[in-house]
Amino acid sequence: MSFYFKDKTWPELESLIPRQPIVILPIGTTEEHGRHLPVGTDAMIAESFGEKLAKAVCDKLPVLLMETIQYGFSMEIVRRWPGCPNVRTRVFMDYIFDICSSMIKMGFDKLVLLDCHGNHDGLLRVVMRELADEHDKFIMTLAPYALSKPEYDQIKKDPEGDIHGGEWETSWILALDESLVNKSEYTNIDAIKCNNKLLGPVSTWGLQETKTGLYGDPTNASVETGKAVIKAAVEAGVEYLEAYYSL
Numbered sequence: 001m002s003f004y005f006k007d008k009t010w011p012e013l014e015s016l017i018p019r020q021p022i023v024i025l026p027i028g029t030t031e032e033h034g035r036h037l038p039v040g041t042d043a044m045i046a047e048s049f050g051e052k053l054a055k056a057v058c059d060k061l062p063v064l065l066m067e068t069i070q071y072g073f074s075m076e077i078v079r080r081w082p083g084c085p086n087v088r089t090r091v092f093m094d095y096i097f098d099i100c101s102s103m104i105k106m107g108f109d110k111l112v113l114l115d116c117h118g119n120h121d122g123l124l125r126v127v128m129r130e131l132a133d134e135h136d137k138f139i140m141t142l143a144p145y146a147l148s149k150p151e152y153d154q155i156k157k158d159p160e161g162d163i164h165g166g167e168w169e170t171s172w173i174l175a176l177d178e179s180l181v182n183k184s185e186y187t188n189i190d191a192i193k194c195n196n197k198l199l200g201p202v203s204t205w206g207l208q209e210t211k212t213g214l215y216g217d218p219t220n221a222s223v224e225t226g227k228a229v230i231k232a233a234v235e236a237g238v239e240y241l242e243a244y245y246s247l
Contacts (some may be wrong), residue, residue, distance in 0.1 A: 017107040021062035026050035029072035031084035034165040035185035039083035046116035111139040144233040151232035157220035160192035166216015175226025191217035
């Protein structure tokens with residue numbers, strides 16, 4: 001039986017409400033990812049992660065997978081290059097809030113947002129808190145990068161890691177479809193060289209000027225690394241979903 005929300009009739013959805021399925025909403029965006037990756041990279045990661053996560057858990061838990069959000073907010077720095085239809089922060093937050101709020105009003109209380117774009121992390125957590133205030137329902141956010149980080153830290157070849165378009169993202173897309181990656185455009189000119197201690201407390205884009213729209217080094221990316229981080233993210237994600245469903 002399909003776990004895709006869009007495939008269900010309203011009576012089928014209504015019949016699922018008493019089981020309180022976990023509803024997964026993958027959230028990516030569309031923006032430049034250097035010269036070697038497609039502008040749909042974040043949305044592709046979100047969609048593939050959502051599908052793999054739903055498939056991994058569907059025999060254990062009731063689950064519904066919604067359509068991937070393709071557009072969101074990106075900082076001005078990446079809008080210097082073509083490929084970034086931008087949504088203002090409050091518009092994006094209200095849009096996600098309205099989707100989630102309507103799902104809660106239908107009777108679906110267990111919502112999981114897949115955060116697959118760095119500029120959305122704070123916005124989605126605010127939405128999560130606003131939904132709790134409005135409905136007294138507590139949703140969850142999961143980020144595949146964070147979920148796979150322990151495994152990635154063990155296998156990455158770039159010692160400084162990955163922020164945007166580097167080894168982690170490039171490897172994930174390679175594992176999905178190598179033909180989407182233009183390897184002839186690989187460059188390490190934007191490898192992270194700044195003070196790593198400040199990554200996070202200070203916006204990464206303000207710590208080092210990007211030449212090609214990247215913030216990382218894709219030259220060591222591989223299909224094998226991509227498969228490893230996907231596997232790690234899915235396995236960790238399943239553990240979170242099981243714990244969430246048991247509440």
